[in-house]
Amino acid sequence: MTQQHDNPYSHASELSGLTLGKSTGYKAEYDATLLQGVPRSLNRDAIALSGDLPFHGVDIWTGYELSWLNAKGKPMVAIAEFFLSHDSKNLIESKSFKLYLNSLNQTKFDSIEQLQHILTTDLSQCAQGDIRVSIIEPKQFGHQRVVELPGQCIDELDIEVTDYSFNPHHLDNSIDSKQVVAETLTSNLLKSNCLITSQPDWGSVMIRYQGPKIDREKLLRYLISFRQHNEFHEQCVERIFMDLKRFCQCTKLTVYARYTRRGGLDINPYRSDFEQPPQSQRLARQ
Template identity: 75%
Template sequence: MTSNQTPYDNAEALSELTLGKNTRYQAQYAPQLLQAVPRQLNRDAIALSDPMPFHGADIWTAYELSWLNAKGKPMVAMAEFRLDAASKHLVESKSFKLYLNSFNQTKVDSISALQQMLQQDVSRCAEGDVTVNVIEPKQFASQRIVELPGICMDDLDIEVMDYAFNADWLHHSTDDKQLVAETLNSNLLKSNCLITSQPDWGSVMIRYQGPKIDREKLLRYLISFRQHNEFHEQCVERIFTDLKRYCHCSKLTVYARYTRRGGLDINPFRSDFEHLPENNRLARQ
């Protein structure tokens, strides 16, 4: 692979995606619209293999879900999807949006029937466990806006001259004489879509135990994703892997919440010691 190539160049799994192409919307149920991207495509590039060093899920929130009831009356709801990180594929987000829009003129007998259709279709695409929770309008008032837990690093007064991805910021970034358990966060995470290079804006929480990490170097590392092209899920797994490799965390969680696009937000969670969090959105989402 030359210096200008990436692990994704000429990847057959990416060549057929509708992402970045003109697409006609379908308003009748079309589960075939869902498109899968093999997780191993990225995991090979960062030397991840079974058994995975983490568990977790891609937590999706769909804000634009509508269908027709048995009498033809339009219905609306939100939905939460949790795709197990152990699934064979991640689901490409534009195809997910097109799939959800295919319900717009589709009659579905009940919420439970809708939920079952969503679960079966997405699980089939991901080839793994998926849970779905349809959130009805009467539940909207209970939806919370929160802040990520931990100490925010964004007020550090640093000068930034280089925005190219650089894991070297994590080299020699720990103090082995100080063993800590702390939670840090940043709202400065930005990466770019792997296919279209459109900006993906996010916030990230890092909870770890182990040698104390230099916060300035960690923030510079996160900022270095600013021109980096990868899907949300791949960025989070890269952060997890780099922190494990270079910072020797004995316990680690990386949780990113990205702003929505096309009525969908994606929130990958990877941890080697914590359970999945509640799906509470941030103000920017």
């Protein structure tokens, strides 16, 4: 039986015009109007994020299916990396992003530099924020490496789970104030659902913190509770960040999630209050 889950954004006007969840045709020629932004405030207001943000960061997108025509009409392929600042007004809705990239397939560009400029211009206008675009040509593919997130994985904890409803109160009484530590913990069990379609989003998450030692079993239960939670990737990471700050009193904190790709795109939000984003490197599931 399919379970129905409450969607706190179901009546949000900001989502009403999205192509996500609707049948759409694919355009094979360049069309920047396909891009759609979603205000970051939609989620941030719900988790009391207003004014000066308590973190900095970036949304790292990898586009594995970038293709276009060169000036002579010859098809070209590449991998693109997009680094969107955390303080852009909008996040970029992923289906619209895929449709937009597909619209390049039969479009001629005189050079990679021209393509890069157009991507940067269009995406920054949609997001209303800073974005950096890097295009990786086939001759550079051999330098791409598969890595794993740094830190100690907590997934081997032998716990029984009977409730999969999102519940931040798994983090209640989850710290030992007598032990102040600096450690990095990871999990591959992060799963949430698309805000609109409820399709599963699979991810791995790294939590690097300084502060009172966090009970790993309670942290794992908290992460598992996202399993049927409906929110965009970026929103989930910011929610995790704020919950850890609230319940675990972290003095320094980084939350970094890498999600598996869908339609040739992966999304990897990074939020921290003390360190800079790492180099983008794909995980085994990506």
